[in-house]
Amino acid sequence: MYTDPLADFLTRIRNASAAGHRVVSIPASKIKKEITKILFDQGYILSYKFEETDNNQGSIKIALKYDQTTKQPVIKKIQRISTPGLRKYAGSTELPRILNGLGVSIVSTSNGVMTGKQAKQEKVGGELLCYVY
Incomplete structure (x- = not known):
């Protein structure tokens, strides 16, 4: 049993892309589904699919994206920022720009999970x- 499901989610993506896997399967939750949609909308993954499992938790199958010429993963770094032991919060004016x-x-946010850019626009x-680049 792992204590931080979001860190496990990010680690599975990080390890699968480093190993060159095409697809990674991850146990599903609401926040993981929202983050997966953001990664797809921002162009970091090829596709995703939500599947139901026997234990009613479900799973997310994510097709990872690689550069066609260099065969390097598109996700260079995916890093957890706020942890269960040390939560990090930022106001709309303090949201960082990544790279x-x-x-x-x-x-x-109180309006749901979104990118920092969207949060700034909605104030x-x-x-x-997490940070992804």
Whole structure:
């Protein structure tokens, strides 16, 4: 049993892309589904599929994306920011820019999980979940 499901989610993606796997399967939850949708919308993964399992938890199958010429993974780094032991929060004006706007910060706000850019536009702050670039 793992204590931080979000860290497990990010680690599975990180390890699968480092090993060169095409597809990674991850146990599902609401926040993982929302983060998966953000990764797809931002172009970090090829596709995803939500499947039901026998234990009613479900799973997420994510097709990882690689550069066609260099065969390097598109996700260079995926890093957990706020942990269960140390939560990190930021207001709408304090949300960081990742790699000068080339990366994405994922924020859990009162309006749901969204990118840092969307949170700035909606003028809401929240918990910094992770950085992806």
